[in-house]
Amino acid sequence: MSFDGLNNDTLSAVVSFLTLRDSLRLCLTSRRFHPLAKRHALSVIDLTRARPPSLKKVLIYLLADVEDRLAFVRTLKVSKGCFSMSSSSDAGDFSAAPLVADVLERAGHLRTLELSPIGRLIEAEPRIAAALCRLDRLINLNLEDLSSASFNIVGQLLCNPRRLSLSGTWHDPPPYGSGSEPCDGTQLLSAPVLQNVRSLRLRNLRIAPQHTGSQVPDTAMQSGQNVTSLMVKNSYVSAAALVQAFPNVKATHVHRRRDPDDWNGSADNHEALLALLDDWNEQANDDETLPVVPGDWNGPADDDETLLVPETPCWGELDYVYGDWQGLARWQTALRVRWLMLSMMYEREAEQLPAILQRTSPIILSLERFPTMIQMGTSFWGRFVRSAPRIRYLDLTLSSDTLSEVKWNWTCLALQSLSQLPLEALRLPCVEPSGFHASGHEALVTFYPHTAWHSVMCRLAAEIAGSITSLRVISVGQGVLVRSPERSLYRFCGTEVWWRIVPNDEPGFPEDSEDGDKEDSIEGRKDAKDGEGEGEEEGEGEGEEDEEQDGDSVQTLTVVLGPKRSRRMVPISRDLGDHIRAYLESSEFTETSLFNDELLARLERTVVPREPVSEL
Numbered sequence: 139m140s141f142d143g144l145n146n147d148t149l150s151a152v153v154s155f156l157t158l159r160d161s162l163r164l165c166l167t168s169r170r171f172h173p174l175a176k177r178h179a180l181s182v183i184d185l186t187r188a189r190p191p192s193l194k195k196v197l198i199y200l201l202a203d204v205e206d207r208l209a210f211v212r213t214l215k216v217s218k219g220c221f222s223m224s225s226s227s228d229a230g231d232f233s234a235a236p237l238v239a240d241v242l243e244r245a246g247h248l249r250t251l252e253l254s255p256i257g258r259l260i261e262a263e264p265r266i267a268a269a270l271c272r273l274d275r276l277i278n279l280n281l282e283d284l285s286s287a288s289f290n291i292v293g294q295l296l297c298n299p300r301r302l303s304l305s306g307t308w309h310d311p312p313p314y315g316s317g318s319e320p321c322d323g324t325q326l327l328s329a330p331v332l333q334n335v336r337s338l339r340l341r342n343l344r345i346a347p348q349h350t351g352s353q354v355p356d357t358a359m360q361s362g363q364n365v366t367s368l369m370v371k372n373s374y375v376s377a378a379a380l381v382q383a384f385p386n387v388k389a390t391h392v393h394r395r396r397d398p399d400d401w402n403g404s405a406d407n408h409e410a411l412l413a414l415l416d417d418w419n420e421q422a423n424d425d426e427t428l429p430v431v432p433g434d435w436n437g438p439a440d441d442d443e444t445l446l447v448p449e450t451p452c453w454g455e456l457d458y459v460y461g462d463w464q465g466l467a468r469w470q471t472a473l474r475v476r477w478l479m480l481s482m483m484y485e486r487e488a489e490q491l492p493a494i495l496q497r498t499s500p501i502i503l504s505l506e507r508f509p510t511m512i513q514m515g516t517s518f519w520g521r522f523v524r525s526a527p528r529i530r531y532l533d534l535t536l537s538s539d540t541l542s543e544v545k546w547n548w549t550c551l552a553l554q555s556l557s558q559l560p561l562e563a564l565r566l567p568c569v570e571p572s573g574f575h576a577s578g579h580e581a582l583v584t585f586y587p588h589t590a591w592h593s594v595m596c597r598l599a600a601e602i603a604g605s606i607t608s609l610r611v612i613s614v615g616q617g618v619l620v621r622s623p624e625r626s627l628y629r630f631c632g633t634e635v636w637w638r639i640v641p642n643d644e645p646g647f648p649e650d651s652e653d654g655d656k657e658d659s660i661e662g663r664k665d666a667k668d669g670e671g672e673g674e675e676e677g678e679g680e681g682e683e684d685e686e687q688d689g690d691s692v693q694t695l696t697v698v699l700g701p702k703r704s705r706r707m708v709p710i711s712r713d714l715g716d717h718i719r720a721y722l723e724s725s726e727f728t729e730t731s732l733f734n735d736e737l738l739a740r741l742e743r744t745v746v747p748r749e750p751v752s753e754l
């Protein structure tokens with residue numbers, strides 16, 4: 139059977155794997171493929187990078203043939219850049235607002251809608267509000283730059299989305315900003331649109347208590363009971379309101395969340411804030427789990443939420459928590475967490491980590507840009523281990539200017555304490571303090587690895603694996619942190635090496651000489667490999683030589699461990715390493731999950747190789 143002899147359902151399934159550009163090319167090949175490819179090409183209209191002239195052209199094109207163009211659109215994304223806005227304070231060009239209203243009125247088949255700045259658009263064209271409310275088939279809805287006035291449409295939406303993202307227009311609090319009230323999102327707690335929402339994202343909102351006793355109405359609890367994933371960022375909302383409105387949350391991302399009353403924390407209330415600070419420190423002196431606020435604190439700054447008003451309402455158990463230490467330190471209730479991830483930390487903030495770990499007791503701990511802790515001495519790691527006895531997987535993105543600083547910190551400070559944990563997997567990517575990028579596009583990131591990182595970090599990995607006998611998997615790397623817009627956090631991007639740690643009882647394994655010779659071999663042969671890699675980047679290597687180098691690297695990175703040579707580190711591909719990491723981070727990996735050879739063999743069989751495209 140020829141390709142064009144397939145039925146429409148089969149051809150539609152094949153075409154669905156094509157990119158937009160390839161779909162447009164397929165449209166030009168034959169009349170048989172033209173309608174199917176065209177339908178797929180028009181299914182996603184992403185205008186997030188368009189300018190006002192391009193926006194108008196696309197909207198006019200869709201409106202010119204509603205039945206054969208606009209009816210195929212399932213995803214529509216329009217950003218503030220389409221209206222000549224780079225920030226919420228820009229005047230913008232909203233001459234295309236009537237066209238946006240026309241499209242929304244006729245796009246009844248939309249499944250995904252991302253629209254910004256919705257507040258300014260409704261001011262320019264009120265028909266947009268009514269059109270939004272009538273879209274009843276939306277599964278994913280993202281409305282950004284809402285104003286308090288435009289937020290009223292949230293209570294009138296007819297759709298029942300699975301994913302809902304609402305973002306207000308941000309104003310810096312006094313005395314640093316204009317003092318304008320943030321977008322009032324209080325009515326969201328009782329909005330019918332929450333009925334089927336599983337993933338909820340709230341940013342730049344203020345949700346004030348509506349009643350005495352901080353009790354959320356029953357209608358709110360019924361509306362938000364299906365929410366299992368919650369993100370709250372740069373918002374003023376109490377923990378009591380969140381816990382009672384969304385009682386079944388399993389994963390939460392909380393960053394820069396403050397109490398609604400904190401908005402008025404300006405110069406007028408400065409003395410009251412300092413008095414509250416004194417009361418807090420008195421409690422901290424009696425309870426070692428509470429962090430002590432520094433005595434030179436002089437009120438809240440743009441990047442400092444040091445005034446920690448304690449809160450007791452909290453979920454009893456969570457699968458995943460991402461947040462800043464300030465927000466987690468405010469929760470004074472024991473909160474068992476399977477996977478805890480803390481955002482960028484500095485030495486003064488890391489001091490609060492043991493208290494947070496003691497209350498959350500995580501199985502997996504991830505720390506972004508964790509400092510090397512040289513100034514804090516050995517006491518920190520002792521408190522760290524005593525506070526988190528359940529940790530099985532530790533993922534530390536180390537922040538340091540020099541590799542020697544990293545090595546000294548681990549060998550002299552951390553290693554002895556961490557050997558007391560039941561660690562089975564350890565990941566140590568290393569970045570410079572300035573090595574992070576706000577852009578989510580990896581192609582725009584430039585990274586130049588340190589010339590000696592292979593030799594230093596690989597020897598460090600061997601030393602760690604030799605001391606922590608429970609380890610089964612270890613990884614080291616060097617790179618940068620790239621912001622992921624989808625998850626609103628940073629992720630490591632760079633060079634990474636993975637090992638499995640297995641018993642040294644396989645037949646035919648070549649015996650090494652003394653440990654000193656082994657280390658010299660690792661360093662010298664890896665330096666040689668680094669030199670070969672530089673030649674490859676300049677176009678000097680050939681395909682056959684690359685295969686030989688890959689084969690040699692497996693042997694050079696194999697290391698025998700322990701005084702009795704009972705274990706060894708065997709290098710594995712990065713594809714398998716990332717697959718193991720994905721399993722560890724999934725909900726399948728719990729406190730009682732087995733992490734043995736049978737599991738690793740299963741993961742090796744199910745790994746999917748990545749496309750041969752460089753990350754940087």
